[in-house]
Amino acid sequence: MATQMFEGRGHAAVYQKYRFAPGKELQQTILSYLQEKKAIPAELAVDVGCGSGQGTHFLGQHFKKVVGTDISEAQIQEAKDTPCMPNISYLVCPAEELPFPAGSVDVLTAFTAAHWFDVPRFMREAQRVLRPGGCLAISTYTVDMSLRHGDCSEKLTRVFRECWDKILEYSHNRLKYVLDDYKEIFEALPFPDKKRVTDIYDQIPMTVEGVVGYMESASPYQTFKEKDPKAATSLLQETEKRMLETMGVSSRETPVEFWDGLRKGCRLSKYQNIVPEKQKAADRMRQEFAKGNNYKCNTRLFHRKWNAVDLPMSDRVLLVAAELNITTAMLELPAAPSFAEASRQPLEFFTQAREDVRGCVDPWHQPSGRLRHWLHKLQAAMRTESTACLRATTIPYVMQVLDNLRCAALQDKC
Ligand SMILES: C[S@@+](CC[C@H](N)C(=O)[O-])C[C@H]1O[C@@H](n2cnc3c(N)ncnc32)[C@H](O)[C@@H]1O
Numbered sequence: 422m423a424t425q426m427f428e429g430r431g432h433a434a435v436y437q438k439y440r441f442a443p444g445k446e447l448q449q450t451i452l453s454y455l456q457e458k459k460a461i462p463a464e465l466a467v468d469v470g471c472g473s474g475q476g477t478h479f480l481g482q483h484f485k486k487v488v489g490t491d492i493s494e495a496q497i498q499e500a501k502d503t504p505c506m507p508n509i510s511y512l513v514c515p516a517e518e519l520p521f522p523a524g525s526v527d528v529l530t531a532f533t534a535a536h537w538f539d540v541p542r543f544m545r546e547a548q549r550v551l552r553p554g555g556c557l558a559i560s561t562y563t564v565d566m567s568l569r570h571g572d573c574s575e576k577l578t579r580v581f582r583e584c585w586d587k588i589l590e591y592s593h594n595r596l597k598y599v600l601d602d603y604k605e606i607f608e609a610l611p612f613p614d615k616k617r618v619t620d621i622y623d624q625i626p627m628t629v630e631g632v633v634g635y636m637e638s639a640s641p642y643q644t645f646k647e648k649d650p651k652a653a654t655s656l657l658q659e660t661e662k663r664m665l666e667t668m669g670v671s672s673r674e675t676p677v678e679f680w681d682g683l684r685k686g687c688r689l690s691k692y693q694n695i696v697p698e699k700q701k702a703a704d705r706m707r708q709e710f711a712k713g714n715n716y717k718c719n720t721r722l723f724h725r726k727w728n729a730v731d732l733p734m735s736d737r738v739l740l741v742a743a744e745l746n747i748t749t750a751m752l753e754l755p756a757a758p759s760f761a762e763a764s765r766q767p768l769e770f771f772t773q774a775r776e777d778v779r780g781c782v783d784p785w786h787q788p789s790g791r792l793r794h795w796l797h798k799l800q801a802a803m804r805t806e807s808t809a810c811l812r813a814t815t816i817p818y819v820m821q822v823l824d825n826l827r828c829a830a831l832q833d834k835c
Pocket residue numbers: 423424425426427428440441469470471472473474475476490491492493496514515516517531532533534537538539
């Protein structure tokens with residue numbers, strides 16, 4: 422089923438004011454793909470779920486004719502009221518029933534909108550309206566945003582994240598598609614030739630006012646405001662005040678860099694809640710390992726006098742990255758059939774987590790004493806210990822690795 426949000430006139434106006442166009446790297450990724458597939462130059466592009474037209478304007482520079490479509494009349498009205506190129510027009514219609522003849526559209530796009538659609542119906546409609554060889558480009562922002570300003574970037578990001586996390590508590594359950602980096606939506610694409618790109622990292626130039634306005638434009642904030650207008654308004658006011666204090670400035674017009682993705686490919690927040698099935702699968706694997714292995718190893722990597730929570734936040738990311746490296750390396754080794762079967766799912770999970778966390782590691786970060794000491798111990802063990810020993814000192818502790826991953830994702834709430 423499709424979900425209707427973004428209907429209110431007030432919400433559409435905030436949207437128009439504060440939503441930004443797709444970042445340069447996203448634009449380039451889409452254009453390169455269209456060039457590779459020889460889908461441009463072309464006549465007609467349709468931007469589905471166009472909102473007030475942020476992505477539609479970008480298409481206007483590359484196609485002869487561009488139509489922005491949206492289910493919300495208020496959003497389309499805002500789009501129409503905004504000056505744009507003469508080759509752009511707008512229509513109110515659902516993504517699942519596009520008023521275009523079969524095979525008439527060269528390129529279809531949906532920017533941060535597909536998670537609201539009735540996905541199977543939209544896919545059928547895309548298949549119908551696209552010409553043979555036409556392209557569909559679906560993208561979304563992540564929820565892992567960060568801010569940069571002078572030497573207070575880390576603190577500023579924390580202030581932003583505290584507010585953003587509170588807002589995300591009011592998320593519609595469709596946010597699961599975004600948290601999953603649109604994996605499910607990608608899998609639903611009915612086209613044999615498809616490509617998923619997850620490491621786009623865009624910097625959006627903003628001001629303090631723009632960042633606060635972006636949060637206000639988010640649909641969970643609107644839900645929060647409906648439920649508790651006073652708390653919602655004071656959260657944004659308080660956050661703006663804290664941002665200005667942190668930056669040591671007084672003007673809301675002060676520029677700040679807004680990054681979509683903490684660092685290139687950093688996807689941490691989705692590990693705040695690790696689904697019970699993943700935990701159970703990891704635990705089953707651990708038990709299966711214990712059945713067939715009583716190898717004793719002198720190095721005991723996971724016997725530490727401290728936990729992830731005792732480390733500074735940027736150290737936690739480094740710790741988890743190292744733990745995920747060794748865990749996946751051990752799980753990738755050839756194993757008895759019963760263990761190989763039990764480790765199949767956990768290996769997939771740990772590999773994905775390793776990739777997600779790898780992008781969060783700040784190459785300039787110097788680990789604190791405790792962590793530095795442990796990382797040396799790990800390196801020495803990798804050089805000197807046998808594979809059997811390394812497996813015996815790692816696999817029984819996979820649940821601890823999961824806990825630490827969750828702790829790194831929870832940041833100051835751990
Ligand atoms: C998060 S906004 C994104 C808007 C714009 N593409 C952007 O990048 O800022 C999602 C948009 O999808 C629209 N939408 C939601 N469900 C829809 C549906 N079933 N058909 C068409 N548009 C829909 C909403 O009205 C809203 O304007």
